[in-house]
């Protein structure tokens with residue numbers, strides 16, 4: 001019996017052991033199933049999570065970000081990189097031609113005009129006076145609103161139409177906070193294809209390109225084809241360059257445009273939003289590099305278009321060439337809504353010395369009749 005008993009006990013024990021093993025196996029299997037389910041669940045949650053937190057627009061945004069940065073890369077080889085530039089005005093920092101003008105064409109600096117001569121370079125003008133634009137989603141609503149207001153203002157001041165990019169038009173402005181090079185910068189005139197206008201977001205150092213509407217207006221004015229005011233060939237009558245205060249190696253940013261075969265349809269404009277500030281490219285940012293010759297004249301405003309900036313754009317885009325009503329309309333808008341020039345003596349001198357397509361003295365009143 002003992003043997004049977006012991007055999008029975010042994011069988012029972014084996015059965016128990018087998019049952020235990022089976023349980024263990026079942027538990028192991030259950031744990032595995034649980035683990036697999038956990039992983040599947042985690043993946044599903046992560047999948048759901050990623051679908052929730054990275055919407056399609058943001059993925060598109062990331063792709064565009066890479067695209068915009070690689071587009072900017074093409075310009076980076078051409079810049080005059082310098083650590084000192086990083087402490088300068090955000091229009092000087094990019095280190096392009098005259099600080100913020102990217103992709104200048106050969107021979108363009110010989111034109112000697114306030115803006116691109118569209119008769120000579122018709123492709124640089126935005127066709128049908130229409131500019132399509134895309135504003136980066138990387139901007140917060142307040143920054144977006146500043147850019148949009150600047151665009152709306154340019155549209156209101158002129159016969160140029162601005163439309164949001166529809167995803168199809170081949171030529172359009174991409175308004176973007178480019179990382180390298182950062183700062184406020186733009187190409188001059190239409191390039192063809194997507195075209196960057198870089199507006200650096202505010203940071204701990206400064207509001208960068210968002211202190212107001214001025215910087216966005218200035219850079220978009222470049223994109224429409226307008227150069228810097230102080231590079232005019234006649235500027236030495238109105239402004240002195242203090243070369244000793246200019247950062248070493250950057251004096252060429254104060255070059256004048258050639259005066260060959262030049263007609264200057266507008267007076268020199270201290271009030272222009274396209275004029276350098278008094279300490280641009282200054283060695284210590286305090287000693288002036290540009291000093292107006294007229295006593296009390298101030299330069300480098302970045303508030304809004306001057307009266308003449310407004311007329312320059314309207315003249316370049318033929319807004320003053322059409323019906324009498326349109327002409328009167330844009331003269332009136334520029335007169336009342338742009339910054340008025342406070343330097344009457346400069347106007348008088350300039351109108352006597354230069355050929356003027358548009359005069360703001362006695363001819364102006366005639367146009368309004």
Ligand SMILES: [Zn+2]
Pocket residue numbers: 091100101218222228
């Ligand atoms: Zn500029």
